[in-house]
Amino acid sequence: MSEALDTIEEFVQSDYKYGWVSNIETETFPPGLNEDVVRLISAKKEEPEFLLEWRLKAFRHWQKMAEPKWANVKYPPVDFQSVSYYAAPKKKKQLNSLDEVDPELRETFKKLGISLDEQKRLTGVAVDAVIDSVSVATTFRKELHKHGIIFCSFSEAVKEHPELIRKHLGSVVPITDNYYAALNSAVFSDGSFCYIPKGVRCPMELSTYFRINAENTGQFERTLIVAEEGSYVSYLEGCTAPMRDENQLHAAVVEIVADTDAQVKYSTVQNWYPGDKNGKGGIYNFVTKRGICKGDRAKISWTQVETGSAITWKYPSCILKGDDSVGEFYSVALTNNYQQADTGTKMVHLGKNTRSTIISKGISAGRGQNSYRGQVKIGKGATNARNFSQCDSLLIGDRCGAHTFPYIDVQNTSGQVEHEASTSKVGEDQIFYLNQRGIETQDAVNMIVNGFCKEVFRELPMEFAVEAQKLLGVSLEGSVG
Amino acid sequence: MSKQLIEIKNLSANINGKEILKGINLTVNEGEVHAIMGPNGSGKSTLGYVLAGREGYEVTGGEILYRGKDLVEMAPEERAREGLFLAFQYPVEIPGVNNTYFLRAAYNEQRKHRGEEEMDAVDFLAVVREKMKLLELPDAMMKRSVNEGFSGGEKKRNEIFQMAVLDPKLSILDETDSGLDIDALKIVATGVNRLKSPTNASIVITHYQRLLNYIVPDYVHVLFDGRIIKSGGKELALQLEEKGYDWITGKETVAAR
Ligand SMILES: Nc1ncnc2c1ncn2[C@@H]1O[C@H](COP(=O)(O)OP(=O)(O)OP(=O)(O)O)[C@@H](O)[C@H]1O
Ligand SMILES: [Mg+2]
Numbered sequence: 001m002s003e004a005l006d007t008i009e010e011f012v013q014s015d016y017k018y019g020w021v022s023n024i025e026t027e028t029f030p031p032g033l034n035e036d037v038v039r040l041i042s043a044k045k046e047e048p049e050f051l052l053e054w055r056l057k058a059f060r061h062w063q064k065m066a067e068p069k070w071a072n073v074k075y076p077p078v079d080f081q082s083v084s085y086y087a088a089p090k091k092k093k094q095l096n097s098l099d100e101v102d103p104e105l106r107e108t109f110k111k112l113g114i115s116l117d118e119q120k121r122l123t124g125v126a127v128d129a130v131i132d133s134v135s136v137a138t139t140f141r142k143e144l145h146k147h148g149i150i151f152c153s154f155s156e157a158v159k160e161h162p163e164l165i166r167k168h169l170g171s172v173v174p175i176t177d178n179y180y181a182a183l184n185s186a187v188f189s190d191g192s193f194c195y196i197p198k199g200v201r202c203p204m205e206l207s208t209y210f211r212i213n214a215e216n217t218g219q220f221e222r223t224l225i226v227a228e229e230g231s232y233v234s235y236l237e238g239c240t241a242p243m244r245d246e247n248q249l250h251a252a253v254v255e256i257v258a259d260t261d262a263q264v265k266y267s268t269v270q271n272w273y274p275g276d277k278n279g280k281g282g283i284y285n286f287v288t289k290r291g292i293c294k295g296d297r298a299k300i301s302w303t304q305v306e307t308g309s310a311i312t313w314k315y316p317s318c319i320l321k322g323d324d325s326v327g328e329f330y331s332v333a334l335t336n337n338y339q340q341a342d343t344g345t346k347m348v349h350l351g352k353n354t355r356s357t358i359i360s361k362g363i364s365a366g367r368g369q370n371s372y373r374g375q376v377k378i379g380k381g382a383t384n385a386r387n388f389s390q391c392d393s394l395l396i397g398d399r400c401g402a403h404t405f406p407y408i409d410v411q412n413t414s415g416q417v418e419h420e421a422s423t424s425k426v427g428e429d430q431i432f433y434l435n436q437r438g439i440e441t442q443d444a445v446n447m448i449v450n451g452f453c454k455e456v457f458r459e460l461p462m463e464f465a466v467e468a469q470k471l472l473g474v475s476l477e478g479s480v481g
Numbered sequence: 482m483s484k485q486l487i488e489i490k491n492l493s494a495n496i497n498g499k500e501i502l503k504g505i506n507l508t509v510n511e512g513e514v515h516a517i518m519g520p521n522g523s524g525k526s527t528l529g530y531v532l533a534g535r536e537g538y539e540v541t542g543g544e545i546l547y548r549g550k551d552l553v554e555m556a557p558e559e560r561a562r563e564g565l566f567l568a569f570q571y572p573v574e575i576p577g578v579n580n581t582y583f584l585r586a587a588y589n590e591q592r593k594h595r596g597e598e599e600m601d602a603v604d605f606l607a608v609v610r611e612k613m614k615l616l617e618l619p620d621a622m623m624k625r626s627v628n629e630g631f632s633g634g635e636k637k638r639n640e641i642f643q644m645a646v647l648d649p650k651l652s653i654l655d656e657t658d659s660g661l662d663i664d665a666l667k668i669v670a671t672g673v674n675r676l677k678s679p680t681n682a683s684i685v686i687t688h689y690q691r692l693l694n695y696i697v698p699d700y701v702h703v704l705f706d707g708r709i710i711k712s713g714g715k716e717l718a719l720q721l722e723e724k725g726y727d728w729i730t731g732k733e734t735v736a737a738r
Contacts, residue, residue, distance in 0.1 A: 427573065429573045432533075433572070433573045434583075434587075435534075436558075436569075437561055437586075437590075437643065438590035439586055439590055440590075441558075443586070448578065450578070451576055451578035452576065452577055454577035
């Protein structure tokens, strides 16, 4: 039996295919963080006074906070003074059209399979390309503009729609929310902004593609999505980073506001550099994502496929304020080699007849540690609220771990909360069965893992699902001989 | 004289250091059906696994020539691609993996191995449909996950269905009849008989002579304590049914063919 396990273990040796570095001229701040750095970031971005004040308030609050220690992850303390808080590709001049994007940048995204060329983009996905936390290009803007949809970089939104930013920024994740969110609020450099007006169904998928390139810099993007009454949008997020021996910090914030009858579907394929097979390097991914169903019958759905990062600390959540509003969380988290993930969701039921669904699939291989942490809270006023949670763990080999931490807090007796959990192993008998049908071991493991994730993958937009499946395959490469 | 498909010579094998197969001799030619019978724990499934190359089943002596090649040297998936098929006594479930998807992957592995182009989903569906009729399988079964929640009998039928699609040279059916009701047994046997050709062969492991009424063997072998202790024609199965194993187990080893 141990022989069989060894072979499975060997399979867990992957090559990260996005590990190259682009030669892009970058403007970077020296490492260190103080009020002056915060002011400098704001000045660089020519921000209005209100935003600088907001940043400073966040910074002062952050200084008083302590790094959270409750997550089931272990890493040496982060030295926040050794990080550079601003890096941006140097722009020669103001861009008038996408054609003027630096060819090196264009090449970078092409290598990642992201075309900034609208003509070549047949699939109808609008892309906001963010490199080192600065948005470099957004496609299909004119087309979207016709529908009154705003899809642009966060910095541009600050300049062109300050009233919208002022109204919604921090309305879902306040600066005081948590350590990393406070830090992000103080130093965020860019990100995406998306606004869908009343009654509009966004005609294409919107996506932001994040790429870390610069060395020794922290990544702090901010995404804000506002869906007005009766609107609909499906939003995709992808990310990669070069292979580096040092750990890099990534602390993003995503806020979603869904008004009455609005629906927002947010899908992530997170593939930050996970570190090498001995656990050296990799991204520390400390992310706060939260949406609020502000109006009745609003719906927010999070789907995430987390395969990258050395450490993942992430809990995309929903506040179900409107009556009959719906929150969903579908997650696949894979930890291989020395990766650690502590991820899950929070569903806060406040309105009547609110419903939430949580499907979490954790896969651990190598020495990976995978924790599901979820909270379902049913408030006093949430009459007839319902939740269904299912947390499944799949183990590959016997040196990895899977953990679940479900918290349930029901304050209204009419609430119904259901929780199911399971742990299974990729069995030697399953692999042999597939071998016996001509399928080699690596493909067999991929097939078994993909089968395990099926309920989540089917929530992803079609082409993303295909990408996610391939990505899982790559991440598991070498995990059985 | 038909061509030799597999030749097993003095094969011995261990599981976890314990000797289970203790010198098996068996030759199967194209066009033949061999039945292997024998009491529980005698090593029948072990023989199937050794032929299929399961990890942990260590060949400690003898040799196996399959289509002229040294079988022991081949990886399990290679053996499969070379047309060796094992219908499992206990087929495993693979949750979430669609039956058709899985089978097409297996089918295309064989095609690739033969240097042929992979078949797309549409063309493959036509192949599947035809074989489903042969085995009277309901459509719904192909939409489900591999063996997940299948009844015992359904799992066995799914094995034969896979065999029908993959069209192997040598099939080893490990107690495919157990768990089948009488109608299913007939369907499966009819399927197996229709798939029979002058260029393929099968080894049918069973406890019951009943199956051999439908799949008529050319040879019957009795496996006992890791050895083939008696071989004969189809009438041997009838004798076993009547008298049990005791009348031969005491006797000396009779080499198979
Ligand atoms: N993993 C294992 N470790 C140790 N012994 C094993 C293992 N697997 C099988 N055996 C032993 O090998 C012997 C042969 O088993 P096998 O399954 O081949 O028998 P069989 O003839 O197929 O029996 P049945 O008619 O019950 O299916 C048995 O004594 C069994 O206990
Ligand atoms: Mg058996």
